[in-house]
Amino acid sequence: MNRITISLPNGKTLETAPGTRAIDFIDALTDDPSSVYAIRMSNKISSLNKALNSDCSVEPVVAKSKDGAEVYRRTLCFVMEAAMHEIDPNYHLMIGHSLGYGYYYTLADGNGIHPPLIEKLKVKMAELIAKNLPINTYAVCYEQAIDILEKQGLTDTRNLLRYKCPPAVHMNTLGDFTEMYFAPMLVSTGYLKTWEIIKYGNGFLLRFPTSQDPDHLPEFHDIPQLFNTYERYKKWGKQIGVTTAASLNEIVAKRKINDFILISETFQQKCIADIAQQIHDRKKVKLVLIAGPSSSGKTTSAKKLALELQAIGYTPKIISLDSYYIGRDKTPLDEDGKPNYECLEALNVQLINENLVDLFDGKEITLPEYDFKTGVSTITGPKLKLGDNDILIMEGIHGLNDKLTPSVKAANKFKLYLSPLTQLNFNEHNRISTSDNRLIRRIVRDSQFRGKPAAGTIAMWDSVQKGEKLYIFPFQNNADAILNTALDYELSVLKIFAEPLLKMITPMEKEYSEACRLLRFLNVFPTVDPTEVPERSILREFIGHSKFKY
Incomplete structure (x- = not known):
């Protein structure tokens, strides 16, 4: 009889019959089986019900991990959708954006979800979880899948x-609820111990x-303000029929697609023009501070905003916060003993404020320069003095934190938050993550301009996100305006660059x-020729050939 060999995390091996599932030998994987949500089989995430048919290495995907959290959230959403289906199959939920640690849901028909229905949903969901019902995955032929989705009323998935x-x-x-598989889930409902549903806006938040x-x-x-920005873009998407x-x-x-690209770019430019007008209407603004997470398109957005400000009579001057690093020898260390360039203390905050006060008093200053190769800061940069119509633009991760510019009066500051808040969904129940959008942008940019392989970008992404959670996201509410830098056609362009890079990552890495997950993510999008992207598009910051100089 054929046998397969499974390599375990503790260095031991297990010989078993082909078709064995991970859940059958879960006790060999960990001392706490209840904390295992899935497995990593030869570096690919799979359900605990996955049948193993060849030699492989297997590691547990535990609750206290990024991968485990994604499996948990995906399953939680699926169980909630099944609960609503049991209440009334004619109710179809539509997932929206994330807010805090939760997803915003509305009814697909646009009607409000009233508290009595939300209470019914909570009760039904709790029932399904208490019963610890199995969640099954199986394959059907294409024709049968179409029939199932049409009967369930899942129009977007069917399309x-x-x-x-x-x-x-x-x-x-x-x-009785069936939906198309997108990624691994928990094997049963009983794992879902921690969740809540709260009324919010026209719908509710499913929190995790x-x-x-x-x-x-x-x-x-x-x-x-973030919620309102999302809602504006959702409304726009419905108006143009692309959701x-x-x-x-x-x-x-x-x-x-050519018309849609122009519409998307025009709408985004209008939003930038609206922000320039907001700045003008405030009258006393002397400093525009721009912040946002990695790959938000901050550099291009600053240049586009500068053009809009010029169009209404300002003369923008851009100052890079990178010039104000205090120097490698003075930079605080992180928990691994490495220089932490993302913390506020890595910048010469005192000099920033002295320079700003002097500029606003009409004095001339000499800007600092920071040499990234030597890690040395010197006051040898260009001189700068502001004229009557001049306005400063500063772009950097701490722009929304008032501790960066305590010497500048609130009336003289305008804080702008950027993020690619795509309003597109995969289908009714699966959203497109802003973080995934940014990661794909970053993978493409790192390859195009820094020669970094996709595996390298993915490897450091957790560290990047950790810095964002510490230094950017807590200050979102401080923003005077939010600019959505997503372009709803961009993933179809980025796909051409990203797919070959992701396919180069081997199962030994x-x-x-993550590469497999992103490839599944990109697979649902058509391809769009990069030559169709306008030369001053934010997307050019990542794929190259921009008319702007960086």
Whole structure:
């Protein structure tokens, strides 16, 4: 009889029959089976029900991990959708954006979700979880998948299969509810111990725990301006008829993508022009501070905003916060003993404020310069003096933190937060993560301009996000305006650059599981020729050939 060998994390091996599932030998993986949400099989994330048919290495994906948190959230959303289906199959939920540690949901028909329905949903969801029901994954033929999705009323998911036509389609089921498979889930509902649903806006928030503390919900911090920005873009998407990957596919198939690109770029430019007008209307603004997470398009946005300010009579001057690093020998160290260039203390805050006060008093200053090769800061930069119509633009991760510019009066500052807040969804129940959008931008840019392989970018992404959570996201509410830098066609362009880079990551590399996930993510999008991207588009910051100089 054939046998397969499974290599375990403790260095031991297990010989077993082909078809054995990870859940069958879970006790050999860990002392705490309840904390294992999935497995990493030869560096690919799979369900505990995955049948193993060849020699492989297997590691547990635990609750207290990024991968574990993603499996948990995905399953939580699926169980909630099944609960709503049991209440009334005619109710179709539509996932929106994330807010805090939660996802915003509305009804697909646009009607408000009233408290009595939300209470019914909570009760039904708790029932499904208490029963510890199995969540099954199975394959059906294409024709059967279409029939299932149409009967379930999952129109957007069904439309995805108009443009992606595999002979077999994997589906997830819970009771009478079935949905197309996108990524691994928990094997049963009983794992879902920590969650809540709260009324919010026209719908509700489904809240979940952090990866650091899977047993408790974090405190909810509302960010109304961010919510309003999302809602504006969602409304815009509905107006132009592009809200999902399927609707984008349809535009490409009908050869209307050129018009959509121009519409998207024009709308974004209008938003930038609106912000320039806000700055003008404030009258006393002398300093525009721009901040946002990695790959938000801050550099191009600053240049575009400068042009809009020029158009209404200002003369913008851009100062780089990178020039104000205090020097490698004075930079605080992180927990690993490495220089922490992302903390506020890595900047010469005193000099920043002295320079700003002098400039606003009409004095001439000499800007500092920082040599990234030697790690030395010197006051040898160009001289700068402000005229009557001059306005300063400063771009950097600490722009929203008032501790960066305590000597500048609030009336003289305008704080702008940037992020690619895509309003597109995959389908009714699967959203496109802002973080994934940024990571794909970063992978492409790092390859194009820094020669860094995709595995290297993925490997340092957790560290990048950690810095964002510490130094950027807590200050979002301080923003005077929020600019969405996403372009709803961009993933179809980035796909051309990113896919070959991700396919070069091998199963022997830890980053393979993330590469597989991102490739699945990109697979639903059509391709769009990069030559169609305007020369001054924010997207050019990542794919190259911009008319702006960086």
